[in-house]
Amino acid sequence: TLYWAKADGKGRWTLFDPERNAHRVTRQALSSTLRPALDRGEFALEYQPIVGLDDETLHGAEALVRWRHPRFGTLGPDRFIGLAEENGAIVPLGRWVLEASCRQARRWLDDRPHNPVYVSVNVAVRQVWDSDLVADVERILDDTGLPPGLLQLELTESAVMGSAGRPLQALQALSEMGVRIAIDDFGTGYSNLAYLSRLPVRALKLDGTFVRGFRTARHENPADETIVAALVQLAHELGLTVTAECVEGREQAERLRGIGCDTGQGYYYARPMPAPSLTAWLSRAST
Ligand code: C2E
Ligand code: CA
Ligand code: CA
Numbered sequence: 496t497l498y499w500a501k502a503d504g505k506g507r508w509t510l511f512d513p514e515r516n517a518h519r520v521t522r523q524a525l526s527s528t529l530r531p532a533l534d535r536g537e538f539a540l541e542y543q544p545i546v547g548l549d550d551e552t553l554h555g556a557e558a559l560v561r562w563r564h565p566r567f568g569t570l571g572p573d574r575f576i577g578l579a580e581e582n583g584a585i586v587p588l589g590r591w592v593l594e595a596s597c598r599q600a601r602r603w604l605d606d607r608p609h610n611p612v613y614v615s616v617n618v619a620v621r622q623v624w625d626s627d628l629v630a631d632v633e634r635i636l637d638d639t640g641l642p643p644g645l646l647q648l649e650l651t652e653s654a655v656m657g658s659a660g661r662p663l664q665a666l667q668a669l670s671e672m673g674v675r676i677a678i679d680d681f682g683t684g685y686s687n688l689a690y691l692s693r694l695p696v697r698a699l700k701l702d703g704t705f706v707r708g709f710r711t712a713r714h715e716n717p718a719d720e721t722i723v724a725a726l727v728q729l730a731h732e733l734g735l736t737v738t739a740e741c742v743e744g745r746e747q748a749e750r751l752r753g754i755g756c757d758t759g760q761g762y763y764y765a766r767p768m769p770a771p772s773l774t775a776w777l778s779r780a781s782t
Contacts, residue, residue: 530584532564542557542558542559542599543557543765544556544760546760548748548751548757557614557767558596558599585622589622590626590631593631593632594639597614597639597646599614601640601641607777612645614646617649620650629668629672636672647697648675650666651680651684652683655696656687663694666695667695676694681699681700682702682704683702699735701739703740706747720754727755736757736758739758741761743761747761
């Protein structure tokens with residue numbers, strides 16, 4: 496229901512939608528409490544396995560942030576990452592995510608030194624521009640003792656396309672350190688592989704929309720599979736590995752394997768889970 500209300504403070508009558516207003520109030524409340532929530536330790540990480548498509552062994556795990564909100568329950572990143580990017584809280588939050596996931600990856604390495612798995616961490620555009628990302632990563636690797644090769648950073652195409660100056664320098668410095676750079680949600684942006692191949696990028700994460708198209712690929716849209724096959728082949732020729740996101744079924748996994756895709760991630764293998772569950776997963780995988 497919409498109400499007429501004198502809401503604009505200038506004596507003008509405007510339409511007032513209580514639902515939209517509630518949404519706006521919640522957004523504001525969340526936005527302004529991000530930083531104190533970080534200090535209170537309300538954020539937590541879950542990890543989702545990244546699995547070899549040929550033998551289903553664990554290669555790595557993506558760290559995904561959650562907000563254990565005292566009033567609203569657990570909030571997914573889609574509810575607050577955008578807000579954090581807008582108000583700058585993404586910089587300290589992103590730093591916390593990096594630190595916590597590297598510490599966790601180091602524990603996994605200590606538990607199973609012969610089967611190392613990497614941790615893959617999402618990095619927002621603003622982190623590449625605003626914070627001293629390179630210095631942060633250097634310090635965190637130093638503090639945790641995690642080998643740089645066991646850290647992968649996921650950046651979106653928009654974070655690296657047209658990157659000159661600071662972002663490019665950051666990518667180069669990170670890559671020289673031995674950190675892996677992956678392009679997240681690949682295929683949703685400009686998808687300029689020729690350009691990406693000139694950047695110090697090691698891996699592509701194929702966006703879920705490609706894999707979703709597979710469900711009907713055989714009967715209705717074989718083009719999808721053809722396109723992904725060509726992309727994977729080209730990526731390999733450029734020296735990039737390819738991870739498929741959103742693998743939800745066995746048939747998808749098999750087709751992706753057939754196409755030569757390297758690793759997969761999705762509900763078919765496992766949902767994101769708290770660190771102790773992944774630790775259990777790890778020990779099961781190694782027996
Ligand atoms: P993303 O990087 O594309 O992460 C994958 C998302 O897909 C996750 O959602 C994951 O739970 C979900 N997913 C995984 N497998 C499947 C599947 O088989 N089917 C479907 N339908 N979905 C699947 P989540 O955890 O809600 O994260 C959403 C987005 O929030 C992430 O998308 C990422 O862009 C962002 N995000 C998460 N953690 C962080 C963080 O620490 N920093 C930053 N900057 N962004 C983050
Ligand atoms: Ca990601
Ligand atoms: Ca993604």
